[in-house]
Amino acid sequence: MTYSNPDLDRLRTYAPRIAEPADFDEFWHDTLAAATARPALVDVRPERTDLRLLDTWDVTFAGFAGDPVRAWYTRPAGQDAPLPTVVEYAGYGRGRGLPHERLTWPVAGYAHLLMDNRGQSGQYAVGDTVDPHRAAGGPWPATWGILDPRDYHYRRLITDAVRAVDAVRALPGVDPTRVVVAGNSQGGGLALAVAGLVDDLAAVLVSAPFLCDVQNAVALVDPFPHGPYGEIGRYLAVHREAEAAVRRTLSYVDGVTFARRATAPAHFGIGLRDTACPPRTGFAAYNHYGTGRSSVPEREMHVYPFNGHEHGEALHVRRQLRWLATVVERAPSA
Template sequence: MPLIDMPLNELQKYQGSSIRPVDFDEYWTRALDEMRSVEPCIEIIPNEFTVSFADCYDLYFTGVRGARIHAKYVKPKYSKEAHPAIIQFHGYTVNSGDWSSKLGYAALGYSVIAMDARGQGGYSEDKGGVKGNTHYGHIIRGLDDDKDNLLFRHTFLDTAQLAAIVMELPEVDENCVVATGWSQGGALTIACAALEPRIKKLAPVYPFLSDYQRVYNMDLAKDAYEELRTYFRLFDPQHKREVEIFTKLGYIDIQHLATRIKGEVLMGVGLMDSVCPPSTQFATFNKITAPKRLEIFPDFGHEDLPGLHDIILDFFCDV
């Protein structure tokens, strides 16, 4: 088959190139302690969009560093017992999407909660306040500041905090909460299930934010990863700080979180993906120790993967 990366037999063994910081576990323990100390001040506000079988709400909560985080919340109207919920995460720079895109799962009796990542295309806040570059990209946001100020640290925590909020909703069965997303949404799905291991099932598709060193070494720091190249060109043009920079990025590298996942995993990957290279995705998948399976699309890249939405729905339907 055509190749842009390693052969499949090598991908299935690949364990990643990026550095795992020595204090990685302590870093995320401290981060979760900060998250749990926040009073979320939850608001659930009816939205004017309505359908006959579901109610639609805007859900807001306060995340770490005081940011108000927004999610769309669709609840089945006639459900009399606690029911499953699906948490959805969107791609890089965009938002939680239209209400209508949530209605299929609501019609099946699921509550659907779709988060806006802070500071991107939706209504969630980015409070800012970091030293250094804020002009280009969220991967490098806070890279010149304390490691506890990396923006994706806060976004990963938002996913876990939202999951805990969803599990406490009286209409939701806390033992039947699942998560899914594509690209950045796939990365946030993995972060969510790693930091909130009660997530029952998860379906990440070609996840972003994995194995930054590998992306750079493949000369694919472009498109969604272009900010890595921009950072080096502006702030370290001779790569004198390369080890330091990639080590710091290791705190927000999802492959290092993957071992924490307890829920069952279904992951989709296109082997011609030049945006999130397959090896970076396998670096994460190969570290997952929970029950898992991979849906492989050999001739597809960072695009719609035919039939995968149906496979994911079937995977979630027996939760």
Template sequence: MPLIDLPLEKLHTYEGRNPRPDDFDAYWDRALKEMKAVDPQIELRPSEFQVPFAECFDLYFTGVKGARVYAKYIRPKHAATPHPAIVQFHGYSGNSGDWSDKIQYAALGYSFFSMDCRGQGGLSEDVGGIKGTTLRGHIIRGIDDHPDQLLFRDIFLDTAQLAGIAMSMPEVDAERVGVIGGSQGGALTIACAALEPRIKRLAPVFPFLSDYKRVWEMDQAKDAYQELKDYFRRHDPQHKRAEEIFTKLGYIDIQFLANRIQGEVLLAVGLSDTICPPSTQFAAYNKITAKKQLEIYPDFGHETLPGFSDKTLQFMLGL
């Protein structure tokens, strides 16, 4: 088996390297309070894409700081009500993708929601307003401002807000909602279930946004994490502020949210992943105290993991 990280027996006990801010819990409690005070101003518009067995909508809502956030919403026409729902999140810089790869859940009688992350490749807004650099990345966006200005704070809150909106739909059973996503979507799956603990089941794939200091120490601040190296080279070339910077990134480190999860977890990891190193994923997985199951792909990296989509669907049939 290729070894790009710790041996598997050490991965199972690895607890992470990134510092956790002392006020982490208060930070997220304050953030959730802000989110819950927002009037979402939900808008549903019938989409141009339609299928015989479901209704497809362009859904918009207002998130924190006033951004309008977009999601695809597919509602089965002939399902019993209330019925289960799935919420999906996409990879870094991408968008919610095509309608046609989501309709299998509607065919099973599930409502389905898929969000565009604010400021990335879809239709959701980035309202800006932070001090400091915005060069090449959302991880570092807001790092030179107050921690409340970190962009991923707002994206994490958008995930929880969308899950709450899904649960509020009269056709959806609020106790039978699942969350899925890979890479950034895997990170947002974990964040969503942590910040909206009513999530019943979640299936993250090789989650991003975990254990930033470990990424740096492994010399893996490239590809999706390239912005970390760019930031240090331009703004702290001698690493005099390294502890401060990594501690601030700790507010948006999913490993520290993982213990809030109450739903059942099915997580997939490729042990040859050089984009999101396995140890960073285990740092989050090992902190989950809810019922959980790990699917390991020894020879696979940040790529399609054979059979896991089928396992995810079967897992979600248990909602």
């Protein structure tokens, strides 16, 4: 499908009623309680990168079920003071890659943790974290364990994302009161989930988010070529009897439901011609953001009418940098 002439006014008010499981909060409380029973950090080792202006460490932390999850921790060289820190989540089919691939945040003066995606490396970037709990479902990560929310891949990945925040707060040189979560596409969906599960973040940066308004997204996106929503559609095209179970599972990971519970200031970016993550699904998360709280946090949206899943690219990053600088400066430091 193509969003060549979207009704932007309608998108700005699009706030669908999302089916929320009655035990949603209990489900995630119990999941995270089991994970946080263990210390977050497992191993931290200096990593040689040949970049003289930055220092990098290879970090291993305990994710879902205590599984070892890898990450790169990078910061400006020679700075010992606690820094505001960006925890970044990668897109679908990506691992953490090599430590010199994502340098925007440390070059801007932030500490930076880039989390590996368990079991997803190989499509667009390499990774070093396996997913040992893969359950019945389709052949793609978006369908692993999709018949039961307790077995679903995204239960594990979202838990890892929360634990990445716990881990970064235990690292040297991090100001624990100024931790930001950020991501694009799948990473944006993970950032929204963490925003709904962790109350004391300094800010949230989300662009082209996946896992939002999921029931509608699966219906909107053409299964060919696939991509994560298409993969779910292709699974249902074969397993026609599984629709009710799949819908139930997806209701536990919808970014809109997490967004309603968020408290941190948020910065969004969306391309109106995005066919991978339809813009209305991202607007659903934005319009619901913080509405489940007593006061709605500061938030802003940047729209790119002629762009697709790439949204504003470098221009949007510049807007993120300028917005985040003002937010972090306002936040009390440790």
